[in-house]
Amino acid sequence: MAQDQRAEIIRMERIRRDFRVGSETVHALRGVSFSIREGEFVTIMGTSGSGKSTLLNLLGCLDVPTAGEYYLDGIPVRRMSGNERATLRNRKIGFVFQSYNLLPKTTAVENVELPLLYNSTVGRAERRARAERALRDVGLQDRMNHRSNQMSGGQQQRVAIARALVNDPVIILADEATGNLDTRTSFEILTLFQRLNAMGRTIIFVTHNPEIALYSSRTITLRDGRIIEDRINTDVASAAETLAAMPPEE
Amino acid sequence: MNFANLIHIALRALSSNKMRCLLTMLGIIIGVSSVITMMFLGESQKQSIRSEISGMGTNLIIIQPAWERGGVRASAADLQRLRVADFEALRNQSAYLRSVSPVVSASGQAIMGANNTPASITGCVAQQLDIENYTIEDGSMWGDADVRSASKVCVIGSEICSKLFPDGSSPVGQTIRFNAIPVKVVGTLKEKGGDNDDRIFMPYTTVQRRMAGIRHLNAIYASAATEEASTAAVAEIKEILREQHRIHQGDEDDFQVMSMTEMLESLNSILGIMTLILSCIAGISLVVGGIGIMNIMYVSVTERTREIGLRMSIGAKSRHILLQFLIESVIISLAGGIIGVMLGVGLSTLIIRLLDYPFIFNGFAIFISFAVCTVTGVFFGWYPARKASRLNPIDALRYE
Structure with a gap:
């Protein structure tokens, strides 16, 4: 298959994650295995308690599995120290959160520069240039010096996406990235994600909203810490078309 | 990660909260300016008294009959020796x-x-x-x-x-x-x-x-x-x-000999002790200012928990977070120190002019003030900064 020739970005092997709550052990993930290749747009679905947040934390190298191994871009993560994972996140991962998490009273371009400030190999001029390019990629070229509190939710989320793009990550992890937005803006953001995916970006979108799955190329569904479905979507809907079909705003 | 970037980050964080910064600085400003004023005034007063005594002749030696010998007051005959x-x-x-x-x-x-x-x-x-x-x-x-x-x-x-x-x-x-x-x-x-x-x-x-x-x-x-x-x-x-x-x-x-040098020395030491005591009292306000910094940094860490989580998720190591908050508190205390020194020098210049004392520029006092400010910033910023750096990014990101 042509798909198999694409580089493997993420590989999870029999991942288990246990938490101790008091005297009990909670098995949040009970042996999860899958791999994601370059250029995929994967939706990870599940109700609350299904383990999708735990999986997201593991995928984002914010947490390490109790058992099993996780390879990010070929690098085994489980035995890494906290600082090593911080550097790995800085170079390989772009996060997009539900509540944007922009720095308050800070301009768009400064927010987007932030990951590069923690990368000493990027100089001042390059930092600014890359931040501006990322903002252009998300269509905010005329909002660069607006402060985060002067922007709408959709614009703020675009800034957050630009921030996730600026370090040129191998994967973009979106956690309910449209959860705080109205339907129209949600589709604008989805359109942006689809466009980035078309440009070759690998995207994982964690959500409990089944509608999102229609717009991604693959859906992994979790329940009770196990994958119950891993389905390739051959008929990806276009968010741009849905958006165009929506009644115009008053 | 280089240090310049961290300073850059800290400055951006501070500039988004200017009013709070200024209020936090106020404690340090008051502390430093009073220490500087006390030390400058003390030095000038010393100099003024010294020059008054030199006017009497620093080489002066006075010989008098002993007023008291072995605890007994001298008799009239003793005073005629x-x-x-x-x-x-x-x-x-x-x-x-x-x-x-x-x-x-x-x-x-x-x-x-x-x-x-x-x-x-x-x-x-x-x-x-x-x-x-x-x-x-x-x-x-x-x-x-x-x-x-x-x-x-x-x-x-x-x-x-x-x-x-x-x-x-x-x-x-x-x-x-x-x-x-x-x-x-x-x-x-x-x-x-x-x-x-x-x-x-x-x-x-x-x-x-x-x-x-x-x-x-x-x-x-x-x-x-x-x-x-x-x-x-x-x-x-x-x-x-x-x-x-x-x-x-x-x-x-049966006589006593007093030299001006000796008198000057004992006077100097008395004045020195007075200056020290006053400076210590002023120093207490500096400590209070430091506690103010600690208080605000604590509030700031709690308030910015999500920001800390975000920074960690995009690649900040815990020492970056520690340094950021330390640098923030040092910047606050040093900036407060600079303003305090200027205020203190201005104030003491004014008082010295009013009292007609000679103005002595006390570089040591200024050096000490800056040193104390840096130490204050690090000391009182350390605990909140460590708290921030030990946050778990997952919990911090979900903090409401």
Whole structure:
């Protein structure tokens, strides 16, 4: 298959994650295995308690599995120290959160520069240039010096996406990235994600909203810490078309 | 990650909360400016007193009969132990003294026509003017011949001069009366300032015989050849006088010798202690300011938990977070220190000008202030910063 020739970005092997709550052990993930290749747009679905947040934390190298191994871009993560994972996140991962998490009273371009400030190999001029390019990629070229509190939710989320793009990550992890937005803006953001995916970006979108799955190329569904479905979507809907079909705003 | 980036991050974080920054700084500003003011004022006051004493002659040594010996007050006889022979022995034998003068004092009213003024009379030899740093303004000083013949001549201080001759006429050649004894004014003294201008100097023989009716001396004034020679001169004086008074080894002196250098030293140490105490009190306000920083940094860490989580998720290591918060608190305290130093220097300049003290620029005080501010920033910023750096990024991101 042509798909198999694409580089493997993420590989999870029999991942288990246990938490101790008091005297009990909670098995949040009970042996999860899958791999994601370059250029995929994967939706990870599940109700609350299904383990999708735990999986997201593991995928984002914010947490390490109790058992099993996780390879990010070929690098085994489980035995890494906290600082090593911080550097790995800085170079390989772009996060997009539900509540944007922009720095308050800070301009768009400064927010987007932030990951590069923690990368000493990027100089001042390059930092600014890359931040501006990322903002252009998300269509905010005329909002660069607006402060985060002067922007709408959709614009703020675009800034957050630009921030996730600026370090040129191998994967973009979106956690309910449209959860705080109205339907129209949600589709604008989805359109942006689809466009980035078309440009070759690998995207994982964690959500409990089944509608999102229609717009991604693959859906992994979790329940009770196990994958119950891993389905390739051959008929990806276009968010741009849905958006165009929506009644115009008053 | 380089340090410049961290400073950049800290500055951005601070600039988004300017009002809070300024209020936090206020504690440090008040602390530093009061420490600086105290230290500057202390130094200037010291200098002012030092120059006043130097005006009296830093080489000055005063010999008096001992007032107390072994806890018992001296008897009248004890107070008469300084003799003219002692003065002569000092004058002839001493190697470290530039000049020596016997002193017999008297006080009373000086009268000229309808004018009169209280005056203190110093009976001495002509060298007394040199010892006490007086200079002749008008006329001339009387001489050794006047001492030998116990002449009724005097030189008078500028205050006496203006009191007795309010019309501005020259007193030289005029005869004033002192306790009914007519004395001829041969010279006037230049103004010295302070309480030093109501003096009348006469030959000691005149005061002994015609006014006080005594044969002993009240004191002997001497002047060391140099300020450095003061200590040696004091030892020498003691040796000569013990021999003169035939005091056995192991017995106490029946006189006391005081040098200005010693007085200056003890005064300096008293002033130093005072400055230290005041600076310490001011320093307490600096500590209070530091606690203010700690308080605000704590609130800031809690308030910015999500921001910390975000920074960690995009690649900040825990030491970056630690350093960021430390740098923030050091910037606050150092900026407060800079403003405080400027305020303190301004304030003390103003007070010093009002008090007419000499202005001494105390670089040490400024250095200390900055050092203390940095230490304060690190010390009080450390705990909140460590708290921030130990947050778990997952929990921090979900913090509401």
